[in-house]
Amino acid sequence: MRRMSTQRTICLIGIPSIFFVTLIVLSLQLRSGYDTSTKRQKLVSAHSQVYESRSEKIHRSDKLHNSHPEDLIYNNERLVLLGHVNTQEEIDFKNNGDKLYAFNELISSRLSLNRAVPDTRHELCKTKTYRKDLPKVSVIICFYNEAWSTLLRTVHSVINRSPAEFLHEIILVDDASELYHLQSKLSEYLWSLHPNITLVRLPDRQGLIRARMYGAHVASGEVLVFLDSHCEVNKQWLEPLLTTVSESRRTIAIPVIDTIDPNTFQYKASSLVKGGFNWGLHFRWDHLPEDYFKDEKSHIEPIETPTMAGGLFAVNRQYFRDMGEYDPDLDTWGGENLEISFRFWLCGGRLEIIPCSRVGHIFRQRRPYGSVGGGEDTMLRNSVRVARVWLDDYIQYFFQTQPAAASVKYGDISARVNLRNRLECKKFDWYLKFIYPEQTILDKHGHGGDIKGGVIHKYQPKFIRSGHIRNKELNLCIISSEVVPGKQSLLTLGECDKSGSIQRWNETEAKELMLVYNLCLDAQDRPDKVSYAKLMKCHGNGGSQAWVWSIKNYI
Numbered sequence: 001m002r003r004m005s006t007q008r009t010i011c012l013i014g015i016p017s018i019f020f021v022t023l024i025v026l027s028l029q030l031r032s033g034y035d036t037s038t039k040r041q042k043l044v045s046a047h048s049q050v051y052e053s054r055s056e057k058i059h060r061s062d063k064l065h066n067s068h069p070e071d072l073i074y075n076n077e078r079l080v081l082l083g084h085v086n087t088q089e090e091i092d093f094k095n096n097g098d099k100l101y102a103f104n105e106l107i108s109s110r111l112s113l114n115r116a117v118p119d120t121r122h123e124l125c126k127t128k129t130y131r132k133d134l135p136k137v138s139v140i141i142c143f144y145n146e147a148w149s150t151l152l153r154t155v156h157s158v159i160n161r162s163p164a165e166f167l168h169e170i171i172l173v174d175d176a177s178e179l180y181h182l183q184s185k186l187s188e189y190l191w192s193l194h195p196n197i198t199l200v201r202l203p204d205r206q207g208l209i210r211a212r213m214y215g216a217h218v219a220s221g222e223v224l225v226f227l228d229s230h231c232e233v234n235k236q237w238l239e240p241l242l243t244t245v246s247e248s249r250r251t252i253a254i255p256v257i258d259t260i261d262p263n264t265f266q267y268k269a270s271s272l273v274k275g276g277f278n279w280g281l282h283f284r285w286d287h288l289p290e291d292y293f294k295d296e297k298s299h300i301e302p303i304e305t306p307t308m309a310g311g312l313f314a315v316n317r318q319y320f321r322d323m324g325e326y327d328p329d330l331d332t333w334g335g336e337n338l339e340i341s342f343r344f345w346l347c348g349g350r351l352e353i354i355p356c357s358r359v360g361h362i363f364r365q366r367r368p369y370g371s372v373g374g375g376e377d378t379m380l381r382n383s384v385r386v387a388r389v390w391l392d393d394y395i396q397y398f399f400q401t402q403p404a405a406a407s408v409k410y411g412d413i414s415a416r417v418n419l420r421n422r423l424e425c426k427k428f429d430w431y432l433k434f435i436y437p438e439q440t441i442l443d444k445h446g447h448g449g450d451i452k453g454g455v456i457h458k459y460q461p462k463f464i465r466s467g468h469i470r471n472k473e474l475n476l477c478i479i480s481s482e483v484v485p486g487k488q489s490l491l492t493l494g495e496c497d498k499s500g501s502i503q504r505w506n507e508t509e510a511k512e513l514m515l516v517y518n519l520c521l522d523a524q525d526r527p528d529k530v531s532y533a534k535l536m537k538c539h540g541n542g543g544s545q546a547w548v549w550s551i552k553n554y555i
């Protein structure tokens with residue numbers, strides 16, 4: 001198998017330059033009237049030119065690695081070695097990467113664009129065979145100021161690991177990036193890489209939601225697959241997704257999202273979980289009921305999921321269009337994943353996670369870019385639009401959880417309300433009863449209760465005890481800065497204060513230390529081997545979030 005994919009890669013790169021990269025500049029704008037911040041644009045491009053000249057040399061080392069397609073560097077020890085910095089140039093490069101991308105670009109740029117990743121599928125997946133007449137796919141990757149190495153590794157992995165007969169085209173949508181390396185150098189590179197790559201440059205930044213819609217309008221494959229611009233698809237990732245969408249045109253097929261560590265670039269398997277949400281309309285992962293895996297086969301069967309994380313999925317192109325694509329008035333980032341999930345379930349579609357399809361994604365701890373036009377974070381306004389169109393009376397729980405939402409100006413939602421009527425969608429009550437019965441309703445104090453009539457098998461983290469985490473000798477406690485959505489919280493040692501919620505930790509049965517719902521203490525590996533702890537979304541997989549008590553003293 002390995003040899004076959006090696007040959008394919010070399011052969012694609014070796015074909016002469018009769019390939020064309022279609023450079024499309026779309027002048028059409030879905031929404032007009034916002035101004036791009038030219039000041040910021042100038043700043044960023046001036047910065048990126050300096051950055052580019054410094055980084056040229058380091059990028060050159062890519063070429064060396066690339067001479068070994070399917071390079072086997074995924075062992076963590078070797079990744080740690082790759083993270084070493086010796087010169088000032090390398091230190092600057094790393095610091096710039098942290099700032100611009102919120103991941104360790106130094107390691108990434110030293111890794112092969114064709115690196116192999118561990119095959120994280122269940123053993124039963126490996127014996128599965130797929131039809132030869134699956135539909136053709138347009139893979140759409142939107143990006144804004146993405147690092148060279150991660151963007152291109154996404155593209156390389158798609159080319160290397162997708163059967164050529166199903167890969168109709170790859171569409172890259174540049175959401176008006178300002179970084180220098182994404183200008184002419186990128187189109188030149190793509191020109192020589194694959195015959196069917198289209199690069200769409202948006203004249204003004206649109207945000208990821210409208211950028212995806214542009215991509216979908218340019219696409220001509222029967223099926224669309226969306227990916228973020230910092231992914232690595234795994235072995236046989238495409239066939240299971242295409243099988244699901246071709247057998248059931250109304251189903252959105254979602255791969256299991258494996259984790260690429262933003263600090264070490266280690267590729268880690270994720271366990272099988274479902275998508276859910278809380279009443280603040282934040283996406284969350286929910287555990288499957290304990291008895292779910294009684295039968296071995298359940299490790300490879302599609303899993304119905306109430307919501308999806310948003311970035312990675314396959315859908316029939318025409319059905320996506322008929323179902324109203326996305327709300328084009330959702331800005332920059334956030335909310336569209338719950339909107340499309342609610343809409344598909346309520347209006348005749350469905351969402352399934354396909355365990356045999358795995359795609360790695362860099363989960364970073366902060367978003368390194370601001371909103372389109374430089375305004376506030378868009379998540380709340382986007383969520384208000386979603387809530388007002390879809391939640392019916394349950395919107396009270398959203399307002400109860402997010403009081404600031406009540407006064408947010410959310411624009412005109414009539415087109416989406418009309419869509420809901422036109423598609424004859426069900427009431428939100430139905431979704432809660434039949435698709436997300438695990439969801440709880442809130443009492444007036446904001447505590448959860450059961451949805452009447454639903455089957456309750458929700459993963460409720462069971463708290464064993466709760467309290468401070470105190471260093472006895474120093475008499476100091478672990479304290480988090482105020483938890484603000486979208487912002488990394490700082491953990492420090494400080495004076496113990498019994499009343500302080502930012503220092504009250506809940507120990508769960510799964511050995512997590514949870515601060516507020518869904519935020520857990522997570523052990524981070526650093527290339528220099530000094531581990532430290534951070535507050536991260538609870539992933540429920542144990543590992544870096546499982547803490548054991550010991551009486552040993554560590555120095």
Ligand code: UD2
Binds near residue numbers: 205208311
């Ligand atoms: C998650 C999703 C993401 C999206 C988001 C909610 C996964 C793995 N990722 O956030 O796809 O659904 O939740 O909105 O499920 N981008 C643009 N223009 C912009 C900003 C971003 O094109 O103005 C691109 C960006 O380069 C990336 C993609 O959109 O390829 C998603 O952005 P992200 O990676 O910052 O979002 P993430 O993974 O935190």
Ligand code: MN
Binds near residue numbers: 311
């Ligand atoms: Mn992402």
